[in-house]
Amino acid sequence: MNPLLLWFHKLGSPPYFYRFAGRWLPWLYALALISGCAGFYGALFTAPADYQQGDSFRILYVHVPCAWMSLFAYLFMAANGFVALVWRIKLSETLAMASAPIGAAFTFITLVTGSLWGKPTWGTWWTWDARLTSELVLLFLYFGVIGLYHAIEDRRQAARAAAFLALVGIVNLPIVHYSVIWWNTLHQAQTVSLLGPSKIAPSMLWPLLTLAFATHVYFFASLLARTRVALLELESGKDWVRALLPSPETGHG
Amino acid sequence: MKSGTTTSACLALLRRDLLLLWRRRGDALNPMLFAVIVVALFPFALGPETAVLARIAAGTIFVAVLLAMLLSLDALFRSDLEDGSLEQLVLSPHPLSLLLGCKVFVHWLTTALPLILIAPLLAQLLSLPPNMLPVLLVALALATPLLSLIGAVCVALTVGMRRSGMLLTLLVLPLIVPALIFGAGACNAAQDGLAYSAPLLWLAAWLVLSLVLAPLAAAAALKISLT
Numbered sequence: 348m349n350p351l352l353l354w355f356h357k358l359g360s361p362p363y364f365y366r367f368a369g370r371w372l373p374w375l376y377a378l379a380l381i382s383g384c385a386g387f388y389g390a391l392f393t394a395p396a397d398y399q400q401g402d403s404f405r406i407l408y409v410h411v412p413c414a415w416m417s418l419f420a421y422l423f424m425a426a427n428g429f430v431a432l433v434w435r436i437k438l439s440e441t442l443a444m445a446s447a448p449i450g451a452a453f454t455f456i457t458l459v460t461g462s463l464w465g466k467p468t469w470g471t472w473w474t475w476d477a478r479l480t481s482e483l484v485l486l487f488l489y490f491g492v493i494g495l496y497h498a499i500e501d502r503r504q505a506a507r508a509a510a511f512l513a514l515v516g517i518v519n520l521p522i523v524h525y526s527v528i529w530w531n532t533l534h535q536a537q538t539v540s541l542l543g544p545s546k547i548a549p550s551m552l553w554p555l556l557t558l559a560f561a562t563h564v565y566f567f568a569s570l571l572a573r574t575r576v577a578l579l580e581l582e583s584g585k586d587w588v589r590a591l592l593p594s595p596e597t598g599h600g
Numbered sequence: 601m602k603s604g605t606t607t608s609a610c611l612a613l614l615r616r617d618l619l620l621l622w623r624r625r626g627d628a629l630n631p632m633l634f635a636v637i638v639v640a641l642f643p644f645a646l647g648p649e650t651a652v653l654a655r656i657a658a659g660t661i662f663v664a665v666l667l668a669m670l671l672s673l674d675a676l677f678r679s680d681l682e683d684g685s686l687e688q689l690v691l692s693p694h695p696l697s698l699l700l701g702c703k704v705f706v707h708w709l710t711t712a713l714p715l716i717l718i719a720p721l722l723a724q725l726l727s728l729p730p731n732m733l734p735v736l737l738v739a740l741a742l743a744t745p746l747l748s749l750i751g752a753v754c755v756a757l758t759v760g761m762r763r764s765g766m767l768l769t770l771l772v773l774p775l776i777v778p779a780l781i782f783g784a785g786a787c788n789a790a791q792d793g794l795a796y797s798a799p800l801l802w803l804a805a806w807l808v809l810s811l812v813l814a815p816l817a818a819a820a821a822l823k824i825s826l827t
Contacts, residue, residue: 432824480777487774491767495757498767507824508757512771515753515817519774 359438361578362587368571375568383561389554403467408554410460411539412562413453417485418520420450420566424492425517428510438574440506441581443513444496445573449566451489457482469533477530481523488516502581609694610702617706620679631668632714638664639722650727657726658736658787662780664722665715665740666747672711673751674768676703677759677822686759690826697815700822704752704815712744735790735800742803743783749807749814750775756821779803 348356357363390408397404427443430436461479462472473479492509499505522529527536538546539555547555582588602608621628642660646652680686689699719740723733754771758764786799 484774484777487770491771491774494767494770498758498761498764504824504827508821511817511821511824512754512757516775522778 359436361582364438365575365578368575372571375564379561379565379568382557386554386557386561394551394554400468406460406464408558412559414457416562416566417450417454417457420446420453425513428513431510441574441577443510444506445570445577447489447492449569454486474533476533477526478534481526484519485523606694613699613702621710628710631672631711632718635664635668635715639725653726654728657728659784661722662784669711669747673755674765676707676755681759696819700818701815704748708745708748716740732790735796736787739783739786742807743779746779746807746810747776749810752818753814753821756818759825
């Protein structure tokens with residue numbers, strides 16, 4: 348078998364994934380910390396103040412990467428949910444459910460930083476703008492997935508039901524992304540684009556991209572940590588988990 | 601009609617569900633009473649000023665109707681689960697999505713249709729201008745089947761749970777927000793003298809899509825919940 352494919356198949360096995368994630372975790376956390384510090388240094392010190400908004404625009408260095416991550420985490424969750432439903436891979440169920448709280452946290456940070464920025468700039472904490480409303484609905488969708496997952500006793504059935512809900516809710520993702528184009532309301536249109544030139548000065552752009560990289564790395568680090576714990580809970584009766592624990596003879600019992 | 605065909609199975613299911621509802625027809629009035637009471641609360645809270653009430657009438661009626669339907673959704677599969685007939689539906693050789701589509705249709709017919717029929721009364725309570733009534737009725741006629749269909753998917757996911765009411769609300773409401781925005785938006789646009797056909801057409805397009813996809817999704821969700 349092709350070595351890459353073989354590795355991919357091995358990765359689906361919980362004990363293998365547990366060791367793999369354990370090896371990568373410190374590196375990912377370190378990378379997230381370093382790139383995050385570099386990005387924040389650029390965002391707070393080297394990037395020039397905006398000619399109109401002054402220093403308050405620096406909130407967007409947190410807001411925009413978190414907003415990207417709120418969509419990315421949902422996409423990741425839905426993609427893993429699809430894999431879990433179609434191929435019944437246990438690891439994908441765990442990954443999908445582990446990414447839901449992280450995505451919800453990123454969505455929440457997006458809404459809070461957005462309203463902190465909106466107060467001095469737009470003069471209001473909240474407005475029923477299309478982008479804001481659809482992001483709020485995204486937060487509720489995350490809550491629905493998390494709530495459904497915790498409401499069902501059987502862990503695997505709960506993961507499958509919640510993954511299905513995540514797939515249904517994916518219709519909201521294009522609405523969030525294109526809301527600034529379809530409804531031309533208060534929230535500004537996108538200035539940074541993957542394809543084609545961005546409408547932002549390079550001195551302001553590089554800290555943003557560095558922070559976007561840092562949030563992605565942090566997402567995967569947090570995801571691996573959560574998945575490791577979830578796997579231990581899910582497989583608590585299995586031999587490989589018992590082997591990780593100190594043997595009962597050496598304990599008090 | 602030959603027995604054993606999919607058509608006869610659907611007709612039998614429709615007949616059975618309608619008969620069950622007819623035997624407990626007092627319960628079927630509850631959503632209507634709920635909607636009337638919710639709508640009547642608004643003049644108490646906001647004061648009886650006609651201009652204020654007319655301004656919020658369409659949106660209030662929409663929310664009251666959606667909430668009334670939401671409360672009745674909880675019971676969509678419950679009695680079938682308790683007496684075991686839901687498992688029989690899943691095991692039957694006929695396409696489950698079609699059978700669930702019949703159940704959703706019965707839900708719409710017995711919950712949403714009465715609500716649409718009393719909508720003129722609700723509109724009168726909030727002194728909605730009479731010429732707005734057709735727009736409101738069309739918007740409700742398009743939005744309520746959407747709620748039945750999308751709600752059925754969420755009910756199918758929560759079917760085995762004992763206390764699913766709150767969770768169901770959490771699952772359904774985010775998915776139904778666009779229907780509310782477009783439905784109430786059409787009424788508000790009409791009230792302002794603007795063109796209102798675009799939001800209605802959006803609702804219709806979404807309804808067509810849901811008519812095809814939601815029964816399939818509900819069937820898949822039910823299979824996940826019943827394993």
